[in-house]
Amino acid sequence: MPESVSQQTIGVLTLPLTHNYGGILQFIALQQVLTSFGYNTLLLDFQPSGGTAKAWLKSLLFQYSFGNINRFKKRYVVEQTEPIYTIQELRKVVLDRQLAAVIVGSDQVWQERFTQGNLGAYFLHFLKDDSVPKVAYAASFGTTKIETPIDAAEISEALQTFTAISVREDSGKTILADVFGYSDATHVLDPTLLLPASFYESLISEGEIKTSNPGLFAYVLDETDELRAQIDQFAESNNLSVSEIKHRSSTKIGQLLQQKPLVEQWLYEFKNAKFVVTDSYHGMLLSIIFEKQFLVVVNKKRGAARFESLARLLGLEDRLLNILNSENIQSYPIIDYSDLDSLLNVQKEASSKYLKSNLPTLF
Template sequence: MKKVAILTQPLGHNYGGMLQAWALQQVVTQLGYNVVTIDRQPAKLSLTYLFIRLIYRVLLKGLGKGKSPIFIESKKNLAYKNTRNFISTNLIMSEPLFTTSQLIEHFDNIGYDAVIVGSDQTWRPKYSPCIENFYLDFLEKKKIKKIAYASSFGVSEWEYDAELTARCSKLVNLFDWISVREDSGVELCKKYFHIDVDHVLDPTLLLSQSDYKKLIGQDRLDSKSSGIYTYILDPSSEKKQLIESFAKEHAEMVYSCQAKCSIEDSIDHHDIIMPDPRDWLAGFANAKYVITDSFHGVVFSIIFEKPFICIVNEGRGSSRFSSLFKTLGLSADLKEYSSKLTHIKAIDPRLIQQSINLLKRKLDLDV
């Protein structure tokens, strides 16, 4: 069986990232390939740097200015224990790879037939460790099929400097096929890389509601609350007021399934633990309504056909929302989605099949 690697951002810190990785691995496996998701992690920090940072935190605490915990690394292990367990149980992962040289060695040892970059904001420099890796610089001279599936810049503005633009433009022209998640990404590729690319669906949209219910499991579906489900990445007083007003108007309880606070803000260590992604998904499956400022929060509201209010998250990239709405035949007026409940019908299966067929045709390795 032909071997395919998927290169995506580090997993475990956000639900959308984990589930798009799971979905893409599922789809490529169903197409008949042996799939491994590459565990590309940020480079390890030197002991000298860690020691200096520790002293710095101690000094800040002594001055009453320190916000981050002194031993924040140990807190991260606690915070991500459920998500890391989900990943190890439900995805086939490579060993952790921290450098370009480790990536080269891994690919040389395994001998993959193809590599897929995607999805999520893999082409946004501020989010991906060593952005050139996500343009497959470590395979520049290797004979291997190179594909980008639903890769995203996250925003509609260009965030690369001239040097990085030139380097990535050279690398991207070595790909066999490129597709992006947003229509704005099509325009960015044309303007800055001088290439035409395809526009496809996020991997999470390639699977059915029943696929996710199977992942969640009946016990979780039976045990979760029903009412107004909220998933808020960036809390604010305005969002809190909107949620409270909506709950009062509809006489429904409000519930969520996410860490109660960030690592930096925690007092009780248990408040920083991220629940299992299957519990997070069950919240959407059982909800009457959803209120969210998350792209994948909107995606799963649509998958589970839940009426939702989307609070557009400008700082994290609004083009992702507008492109999704237009693709699915919804209004692209973001202000409307910020203030008006949107009722959702099932996604047109032809849109899903179109993206799957494109991936299947371009990935064809004569299995």
């Protein structure tokens, strides 16, 4: 275990918290867990694609559209840095703040296409020669295999300087061993699952919610005409009304002038639903947290490994589908949450204990 330090602030490096509801939620959850351990949390607001006139103009154009999300972040992200645009700035902030440790994760921080050409930064390669403790918590590659990156040797060297490394999918352990020669990783839960439903209910209670009658909540990130028809047919055959939240308008002007829904409303729809159909990873997590009957139409374009790993861990393989058909809900086995909660609680305790035991001890 790392030796005690007087500083009590943990820096967290994750993907930019723009308009990704799941990304925002996993950070808020990790922040809450660290608070329960007695630490302060500093979001390292690394935006490698920012700092340009184009990025500034885009943020200005979408200021209204992202208003609800930005207000939520302002309310619940306790402390964050000013936007950081370069790795040099990022290292300077970490060292100047004398952070007790830096956590990288959760979310797909090791999915190269999401890192804007800065994959090594999310392996903290810029800190490999510094003494600050480094921990990866529930980091995700988002896939079962990757091409060897050009900076694999540098990443391998950086991994050896970590205090502890944990991954969100079991396949992440294989990738770390096969590609980077690191064989001591641990499989843990996404931080969103570490908190009880009551935490998310407290967030809902602070929002201006539009209530509705319980029915089928369809939370679909990549909707197609075919999937839309499947959802409508499924709902009709089971006598359920359909509610949904859409993140993007079908027109360019709509994307600018249509506000994204409240994060609190998004959470409410999961809590209120009788049944959930989703292609979202965090949609699956919230369905579990609120103990809903649900089906996941696996979003292979965004990465199936996340769904499959969690399903194996919790015995939910029968929740994953490639195509949603009009079969009656009763044809799918009912999720017994008394059994699932027992299994989930064991995983929660192990994941929380792992994280806490690998952070510097507080005085």
